[in-house]
Amino acid sequence: MSEADERRLAWVYLSRVVQGPCAALSALIESVGVVEAARAVRERALPESLRGPTEQRRDSYCAAGDLETMRRIGGRVVTPDDPEWPAWRMLGLAQLEAGRDQDGAVPLVLWVRGSRSLLESTERALAVVGARCSTGYGDRVTGEIAGDLAARGWTIVSGAAFGIDAMAHRAALAVGGVTIAVLACGVDRPYPAQHDRLLAEIADVGLVVSEYPPGTVARKHQFLARNRVIAALSDGVLVVEAGLRSGARNTVKWARRMGRPALATPGPVTSAASVGCHRMIRDGEALLVTQACEVIDEAGPLRLSIPGSPPTVTGQAEALTGIRATVYAALPGVGARLPAALAAQSGLPLPEVRAALTELELFGLVGVGENGWHRITSGRATR
Incomplete structure (x- = not known):
């Protein structure tokens, strides 16, 4: 067996053992390497923090079977060793404060259906999420914004749920765009089951992605963990319709912690389906947007100023290097941070x-300001 094959089997084995984010295991892999970490799990040569999370499936030696299952459905596993691993996207998760949230770890691997490169497909991407019980208004707004962005070459990332998620995927498909569905279960188990055909269409032209190995069923806590992957694979998160306790707000939380723009569309003030969006906008958790061009202004790449014109804020930011660039990059797109x-x-x-x-x-x-330092995102910069 080649070293590459040994490492791939080790990644797959560990993905099956913990089934989801595990900061302690990620730290062990970082310290001793994936092959040695897999051996330590199998032999119970582990620190106390890893014995509980690995005990139940420690003896699950089905890595080769998992790879065969993926091959049979036209899928694959993408590990941090692979060229298409979206390393720069995952940096957003890797830089989160250790121990602050048990679900904040970088995925061990990503299981993928679809022939597109995961790396290339996420070069310019926006997450579009929202209410499962969407209204006609929400569906229309989602279709217009997601469809326009997809037609302009943006990848639309969502969770394939009922309502806004499904509408975002369908809008991208309708204009021949690329879309990525991130699941909270194995990619061989369509969820919800009624979206079997939709997920098949997404896999044909885009990607269906999960950090959970094939055969894994969807459980409640996995949806919250899945939301961080949606946010990590995107340049920003747009919420279209959300109740006060919507899971979409959890996706916004992850985006803000990674310094990605959080955006929300307003709805009728009488609509319960938009209460969550209005609260996020009012509390400064998300910026108000109403059309695709406004999304691009906030989540798109920084623009260089025209030669001979006064330097813009975005032009100045683009030219930063060294410590200044590092500190500026650490500031969130929305909100403030203390030194x-x-x-x-x-x-x-x-x-x-x-x-x-x-x-x-x-x-x-x-x-x-009183909450700390924040970016200035518009206007002219001083020379």
Whole structure:
């Protein structure tokens, strides 16, 4: 067996053992390597923090069978060793504060149906999520925004649920665009079952993705963990219709923690289906958008200024290097951060963070308020 095959089987084995995010196992792999980590799990040579999470399926030696199942359905496993692993997307999760949330770990692997490259498909992507019991208004807004973005070359990422999710996928498919469905179960088990045909269409032209091995059934806690993958694979998260306790708000939480823009569309003030969107907009958790061009303004790539014209904020930000660039990148697209939090996220000493913030303020790129430092996203920057 080649070293590459041994490593792939080790990744697959560990994915089956923990079935979902496991920060302690990720830390062990980082420390000793995936092959040695798999051996430690099999032989129970583990720290206390890993004995519980690995005990139930430690003796599950079906890695070769899992790979065969994926081959049979036209799928594959993508590991951090593979060229199509979206490493730069996963950095958003890797930089989260360790121990703050047990579901915050980087996926061990991603199980994928569809022939497109996962890396290339997520180069420019937007997550579109929202209410399962959507209204006609919500469906129409989702269709217009997601369809317009897909027609412009954006990949639409969602969770294949009823309501807004399904509408976002269908809007992308209708214009011949690319869409990615992220599941909270194995990619060989369509969920919901009524979306079997929709998921097959997505796999034909886009991708169906999960961190859970084939055969895994959907459980409640897996949907919340799945939301972080939706956010991680995207440049931003758009919520169209959400109740006050909507799961879409959980996806927004992950986007904000990774510094990705969180966006929401308003609805009628009398609509219970839009209460969550209105609350997020009012509380500063999401920016109000109403059309695709506004989404691109917030989630799209930074624009260079026209030669000879006064430098714009985005143009100045594009030109940043070194510590200034690192500190600016650590600031969220929406909301504010204190210097200590920026130092922890960026790995820079606190004095260097404070100095960089002062310089960025002089450039007109950041401002400071009672909640901390924040980006200035429009207008002219100072030279």
